[in-house]
Amino acid sequence: MNKLLIFLGISLLFLMIAFFPIHIFLRVLSGMLAVPFLYIVFILSYSIYQFSEFGGNYQSKIHDVIVSKVDNDSGKILDIGTGSGSLIIKLAKVFPGSSLTGIDYWGENWEYSKAQCEENAKIEGVADRIQFLKASASKLPFRDAEFDVVVSCLTFHEVKDCHNKTDVMREALRVLKPGGTFVFMDLFLDEDAFGERAVLVADLTDIVELKHEELTEVLDLPKLLLNKKVLGNAMVFHGKKTK
Numbered sequence: 001m002n003k004l005l006i007f008l009g010i011s012l013l014f015l016m017i018a019f020f021p022i023h024i025f026l027r028v029l030s031g032m033l034a035v036p037f038l039y040i041v042f043i044l045s046y047s048i049y050q051f052s053e054f055g056g057n058y059q060s061k062i063h064d065v066i067v068s069k070v071d072n073d074s075g076k077i078l079d080i081g082t083g084s085g086s087l088i089i090k091l092a093k094v095f096p097g098s099s100l101t102g103i104d105y106w107g108e109n110w111e112y113s114k115a116q117c118e119e120n121a122k123i124e125g126v127a128d129r130i131q132f133l134k135a136s137a138s139k140l141p142f143r144d145a146e147f148d149v150v151v152s153c154l155t156f157h158e159v160k161d162c163h164n165k166t167d168v169m170r171e172a173l174r175v176l177k178p179g180g181t182f183v184f185m186d187l188f189l190d191e192d193a194f195g196e197r198a199v200l201v202a203d204l205t206d207i208v209e210l211k212h213e214e215l216t217e218v219l220d221l222p223k224l225l226l227n228k229k230v231l232g233n234a235m236v237f238h239g240k241k242t243k
């Protein structure tokens, strides 16, 4: 939402300048500069609509894909970058025998908070089984092999305090038990963030048995969400930790 408002503000500024009684060249230039910003505003608004419950509900549909790959009813589940807690709350409801933890750094870039997560868990009647902790995905405050299941949705690419995203994924796998399940959804096809896919996969296969699918193979997405800046680079990595 913050990004949307910033780009909307810039677009409106350029549009207003285009209507000022100034030199025609500056007016045309300003009108032209407004176009790419208006395009970004359109893509962002459309994405927010499609992700929301009142639109296409794609945030929830993506979480359903992740939940469908989890197979542990009674263990300890960790969600890294839990945001508003929606994925971990969904897991708590599907797996009533589990105890769950959601971590996030809840930075200023996002409109999520720990209090919001706790309130959401309370509303959904699962607050007694979920704890929310403030921590960075790059340095998890847990022992090795503490969890039976580790999930994460659209978070690794956001982690700013560790440049190498494979290290962040290995940190997530560190806290998973051997034989435990992981499901990671992220923009793994974005080579700027994750490097070449083959190298990324090779870097992980010494400790995991890894399956990977493009999100479009498991979920039908509207064309505009396939923009590379939205979900065009999204993949699901899932499997078991081997050692």
Ligand SMILES: C[S@@+](CC[C@H](N)C(=O)[O-])C[C@H]1O[C@@H](n2cnc3c(N)ncnc32)[C@H](O)[C@@H]1O
Pocket (backbone or CB within 6 Å): 059, 080, 081, 082, 083, 084, 086, 087, 103, 104, 105, 106, 107, 110, 112, 135, 136, 137, 138, 152, 153, 154, 155, 158, 159, 160, 161
């Ligand atoms: C795109 S949101 C996804 C939220 C949630 N996983 C979901 O699917 O609804 C990215 C999340 O990553 C979190 N995040 C960014 N950097 C982080 C870090 N270093 N450690 C933990 N969480 C982080 C943000 O606060 C935000 O909640």
